Amino acid sequence: MKEVLLLSDGSVQSDRAMRIGAEIARLAGIPLVVANVADVKTGVKVLASGGVEISKPDQLESTVYGEQIDVSGLTENQLAQLVNQRNTSLLVSGLSSSNNICLHNILSRVACPLLVLPEYYAFNGFKRITYMADLRYCQLPIVRYLANMARDNNASVHVAHLPASGLPRMDESYAIDVFNDGIRRFVNYDNLKFSNTTERDLQKATDVIINTMKTDLLALANHQYHFREVLQGKLTADRLNNLRVPVLVFPG
Numbered sequence: 494m495k496e497v498l499l500l501s502d503g504s505v506q507s508d509r510a511m512r513i514g515a516e517i518a519r520l521a522g523i524p525l526v527v528a529n530v531a532d533v534k535t536g537v538k539v540l541a542s543g544g545v546e547i548s549k550p551d552q553l554e555s556t557v558y559g560e561q562i563d564v565s566g567l568t569e570n571q572l573a574q575l576v577n578q579r580n581t582s583l584l585v586s587g588l589s590s591s592n593n594i595c596l597h598n599i600l601s602r603v604a605c606p607l608l609v610l611p612e613y614y615a616f617n618g619f620k621r622i623t624y625m626a627d628l629r630y631c632q633l634p635i636v637r638y639l640a641n642m643a644r645d646n647n648a649s650v651h652v653a654h655l656p657a658s659g660l661p662r663m664d665e666s667y668a669i670d671v672f673n674d675g676i677r678r679f680v681n682y683d684n685l686k687f688s689n690t691t692e693r694d695l696q697k698a699t700d701v702i703i704n705t706m707k708t709d710l711l712a713l714a715n716h717q718y719h720f721r722e723v724l725q726g727k728l729t730a731d732r733l734n735n736l737r738v739p740v741l742v743f744p745g
Contacts, residue, residue, distance in 0.1 A: 494582035510587030524559030573602030640682035714745035
């Protein structure tokens with residue numbers, strides 16, 4: 494990973510996202526870059542204890558971790574171009590629901606995943622990362638990315654197979670063979686797991702994955718069936734708040 498880039502509008506949501514972005518960057522050993530979409534300056538420093546401290550504007554010069562850039566005059570298309578030019582590894586949204594920037598427009602134009610957070614989310618680290626996909630369309634680069642992220646957090650990665658609408662279920666032994674042959678043997682991470690979910694109601698399955706299986710980071714691929722069903726194809730505050738966990742959305 495090269496850098497974590499945070500979209501900030503100076504809101505309380507930005508402060509929460511900044512703490513998470515700073516921790517991800519610290520664990521990965523890469524800089525956190527704060528991109529101000531509004532005319533606001535905030536800073537963050539990583540403490541020796543591993544915690545982070547949000548600064549006031551007049552403390553900016555001594556407390557910024559990484560770089561701070563002003564993007565307040567850029568369009569969504571220009572923001573996406575900037576993200577790609579910088580070869581950003583992870584984009585984090587710190588935008589409040591009142592901000593008029595459409596995250597989905599940016600996501601559709603960038604090459605890196607976007608981390609979006611529910612309001613009032615209390616970050617306690619990522620211990621169980623679940624990628625929801627139909628195994629027939631499971632993307633190896635996504636699993637590899639998640640494995641690298643999990644390694645930094647000492648977390649497990651779970652590939653949860655849920656058949657897309659209209660497609661048949663996969664027999665358990667056959668699904669395991671497909672996973673082992675097509676995914677596991679290409680990913681160098683011991684704590685990689687697979688589950689063959691038979692529940693056809695995706696909302697019920699999502700509830701089990703998050704609340705029963707204690708998933709604390711949900712990964713989805715943009716434009717694919719699970720993204721459309723779980724989030725109705727939109728990165729809105731209402732949908733994220735209903736899930737109550739961060740969602741990492743990959744370009745697709």
